[in-house]
Amino acid sequence: MLPTESQRIWMYRNMLISRYMEERIETIYMEGKKPVFNMANGPIPGEMHLSNGQEPCAVGVCAHLEAEDIVTATHRPHHIAVAKGVNLKKMMAEIFGKKTGLSGGRGGHMHLFDSTVNFACSGIIAQGMGPAVGAALSRKLQNKSGVAVAYIGEGAANQGAFHETLNLASVWNLPVIFVIEDNNWGISVSKSASTAVAKNSVRAASYNMPGIHIEDNCPDVIFSETKKAIERARNGGGPSLIEIKTSRLAGHFMGDAEGYRPKGEKEQLIKEDPLPIYRQKLIDANIITIDNDSALVEETQKLVEQAITFARESEYAKPEEAMLHVFA
Amino acid sequence: MLPTESQRIWMYRNMLISRYMEERIETIYMEGKKPVFNMANGPIPGEMHLSNGQEPCAVGVCAHLEAEDIVTATHRPHHIAVAKGVNLKKMMAEIFGKKTGLSGGRGGHMHLFDSTVNFACSGIIAQGMGPAVGAALSRKLQNKSGVAVAYIGEGAANQGAFHETLNLASVWNLPVIFVIEDNNWGISVSKSASTAVAKNSVRAASYNMPGIHIEDNCPDVIFSETKKAIERARNGGGPSLIEIKTSRLAGHFMGDAEGYRPKGEKEQLIKEDPLPIYRQKLIDANIITIDNDSALVEETQKLVEQAITFARESEYAKPEEAMLHVFA
Amino acid sequence: MSATKKLTIARAMAESLAQEMRADPKVFVMGEDIAQLGGVFGNTRGLFDEFGGERVRDTPISETAFIGAGVGAAMDGMRPVVELMFVDFFGVCFDAIYNMMAKNIYFSGGNSHVPMVIMASTGAGYSDGGQHSQCLYGTFAHLPGMKVVAPSNAYDAKGLMTAAIRDNSPVIYLFHKGLQGMGWLGNEPAAINQVPEENYVLEIGKAKTAVEGADISIISIGIGVHHALKAALELEKKNISVEVIDLRSLVPLDREHIIASVKKTGRLLVVDEDYHSFGVSGEIIASVTEHDHKILKTPPCRITFPDIPIPFTRPMEQWALPSTEKIINVCVTMMENK
Amino acid sequence: MSATKKLTIARAMAESLAQEMRADPKVFVMGEDIAQLGGVFGNTRGLFDEFGGERVRDTPISETAFIGAGVGAAMDGMRPVVELMFVDFFGVCFDAIYNMMAKNIYFSGGNSHVPMVIMASTGAGYSDGGQHSQCLYGTFAHLPGMKVVAPSNAYDAKGLMTAAIRDNSPVIYLFHKGLQGMGWLGNEPAAINQVPEENYVLEIGKAKTAVEGADISIISIGIGVHHALKAALELEKKNISVEVIDLRSLVPLDREHIIASVKKTGRLLVVDEDYHSFGVSGEIIASVTEHDHKILKTPPCRITFPDIPIPFTRPMEQWALPSTEKIINVCVTMMENK
């Protein structure tokens, strides 16, 4: 089933927010890191994993979700956080490490926790899969609505947690969906060098659950293909595995020289950038016009800028507040 | 391909050794543990996992192996150790914890290491899979012959290591065979309660390797069905997954009340005991006679008794030798 | 005060669980063989019959999955009690424990809670070999974000379990097999004591003076407390007056209690079944001496498991384990050391 | 003496590896991103080009599998050097490490060897958050059967790597990101020093006196040694003479060296970036005081990472980390304490 007009605008809008946010983070990240690139410096220190190119995976799935639904994301979480409705200001402030951030700066960009929209992410490969299964179990035990979605990369599909959690979710028939963002790379290691099968979706058969392969890095296609799986989970039909071919337009993290990419790959990926393609699609379908696209762009950029301003102007917590919140 | 006559006798003979050994261990284990059952007491203390009923899995596969081939077994290792040619005396002495044991008593029945026949086992579920893959890699890197066989139970097929090692073995095209002894139980938890698929052999598809399901707890069938996989590995064709339906005639460990078994299961399993069935098969095929069966039984029992006597009569190492062999 | 009855630690744990499950529908239990079997070590006995398979769930042998699931369920408002059958198995699932369960409260800035209990058996002494006999107290206590408790008797076992379940932070609950009162793992009669029928909470982080004394403070936890108590009786005959402190909890560690005792006695002996180096014994000695090394009349001592894998064979294993005899000998030597 | 050149730790590690791979066909390297990329932290740079993909193998993100495979290869006669990219990831594969790699020699009664090296990056200071900044020295050092080394400079890095590769026992080789000389993780110029071109071995288990002094012994490892050396210079101006001991190895721990130094100075300060409790600092203090607490003129001190997850934000993280300033302050206080 195709998304409605408003769903398509919602998806496009969130792609815009996410992409612009990544672009701005990219610039701000480099502040204080020139001429010498040292991760420790600048207003946003540490590792930075950008999601440019993967926005369709975020919006195409999250378009089906409500705040009550649970999402666990990875070390590359921004696009998904945006689509799940994480508060932009608090998120940006967290990325800057400010007191007003989601966790007052304790987490950082790999540890964004927003319990108001049931979003979390983490820095260990495949780590979010268990919690997604557990949240789904929690809903089942409490007879409460809500499905859980665990995002992972294709590299994570070779981690033991993948196997264990899919099996457990299936044996217990839980409302959880596993989404693989297949960008073909785990840092510098290509999928074919690390994975015995061409499509991870075939692995669903090991767990007696549907395995859906989505070849198209397009929000509409992802939306349509994932709808059934999510409804199935909502209706007690159990888990599914969804694999989406997508593209990592940036390096693994900022500072990555990307020397491992085959010649021409990057250029090709940029040609296939899903954002302008989707924009054109919506224009062609008369869902947006060039005019209201400009307005949308402007509006979403403003949102991001507001978040950035909020983050920049916020204070750091007192250093000794590091001691707080170790325990509940 | 059917085993030759001498191969069949070899298999039967090793089944006899293994079974008799388990029966004797069962008795000896209870020495000092009556009237009060306390694991710490008696000549064989600690946990004891017997393999009665699973002998066909050991002999059917190991009949294809040489001393140079590597086997890693589980917490239930005796039948496989016997079939792999582990020195019976040293093994028994190890089970008794004596200085003359494989490791001077440091390991015990779950940690039997015999490097002369490349056998090892361990107490953590699925732990032996990685080493089997590594040994296979070692042979490949050294251009040396030899295949590796990793045994696991069906319960272990839900452990993350299963997934990771099968994938790695396939990606690197290594000469390793994974053998699942499916006795339907992981302690008190049945396969159907723990496993999302009816046959673990289907999981081979996740790793682009052959998955072989063997329904018959019969040495001949296992021999024939596994032959191709082992030859394939020897010839550089890569790994395979083999699943064998077998039966655990005893409890999970000694002291297990087995209250979780459905009514009648145990009786049924005993009816299907592969040892008398195979004996009859060999008699029917005129491979053994009742007479030379008796001789074989006697001879193998003598071997086991000699091992037991050796173990009993051996000294314990000095307690302070506990400090030796932490490092090489 | 409610009626009491004599319970083993296993039964005390199960009783606390049952009472909490009755009182709070959010409490549930999962792990290997904890349903129909009642737990390999008996600590979930009866729960499956009373609460059924939804709330008392046998799991596949997939510790990473079900412990990770515990974290997700806890963060979603449930109160999972998850069994890791032997603490030795932590290696297959420690990421979910130390890097997630223990840190998610912090990573969320306190906005999420992780009310989760992991219970795991510890301990050697019955020849179960090097992968089924460890204590690993130091391993868990070293890493931030988890409370770590270990009862030495049924009364404490029940109160600590109730406290752990009600805690909004993750708690590692380590029970020593030798104290479970399961018979087939031996028995320590002193671990079986009077337990109130009504539920109650023992504050996590408070040590207890098990026996008062004037000459030497023996600090221990779990089964070591019993070795020490037996030694105390023998030492009394030699006119050595020993004070035995049962830590009950390693995180938080009740340093005040330890220091107060050592101030009084001037002598410190730590008894710990965990590995010798970089663990519990070192921390306790350091905590006392960094406070004031001059309160010590003699060098601090420790009786621990040496830095070797745990050998299977009885003579080696028993030789390596802390024991009442070793405690007596060390105490006598400490008193001779002027 | 052969020619020397100035190297970073990253290059010193890679040089040792290359030389050992040239000399011994049994040495091979595997891990994530260690082939074409040369390792995220540069320590395998050049190896893929020289030795090719058979001996320099990128792995899937399957640490349990490839570390387990390392054990199997090592027991079959190879000498695998396996990278765990960040030590923080040990939680997904620790069983293969602590329960198998570390114990198989023992379980085999010494009949099998496990000549395997695991190299892993450690350390905080550049805002990488709580799952990418840990040291975990105590975690590895606590459990028997593995040697644990951590170089503070390129010279030691090469000699320790060569020793680790040639050792028939498993060695955990922990390198601090802040010392790698990678630029993008900052730089510690003093870690970049003269390294002989020819290969050589530094005996594992021997500490080194980095600077001699009379008043206070500072015991540290890895990056803490550099904090201490800088503090020593400042303290000299205050007429406080500090002795800095670079442990270089935690297992075996060179207790004699530590004790000899403290005997001389009478004051002990441990600087450790790992978590405070139940770890390295406690063990060192305990080792000294159980030897003889009376050699101390003042209570022993430690500067460590507090028992909290490592916060991302710079102010909190820097506040929590050991530093030169903290060392100076503690040393001054120690000298005032009469």
Ligand SMILES: Cc1ncc(C[n+]2csc(CCOP(=O)(O)OP(=O)(O)O)c2C)c(N)n1
């Ligand atoms: C258990 C574990 N191993 C290794 C890493 C280091 N690491 C971080 S991201 C990454 C690659 C992940 O690839 P993929 O899952 O495809 O996600 P992507 O980066 O492409 O989004 C690796 C190896 C980690 N964080 N956790």
Ligand SMILES: Cc1ncc(C[n+]2csc(CCOP(=O)(O)OP(=O)(O)O)c2C)c(N)n1
């Ligand atoms: C990682 C781990 N988890 C749990 C256990 C406890 N345990 C020992 S044997 C066993 C059941 C194993 O079942 P299966 O793999 O089918 O082997 P079987 O006992 O049937 O031979 C369990 C859960 C363990 N040893 N290791």
Ligand SMILES: [Mg+2]
């Ligand atoms: Mg990827």
Ligand SMILES: [Mg+2]
């Ligand atoms: Mg089984």
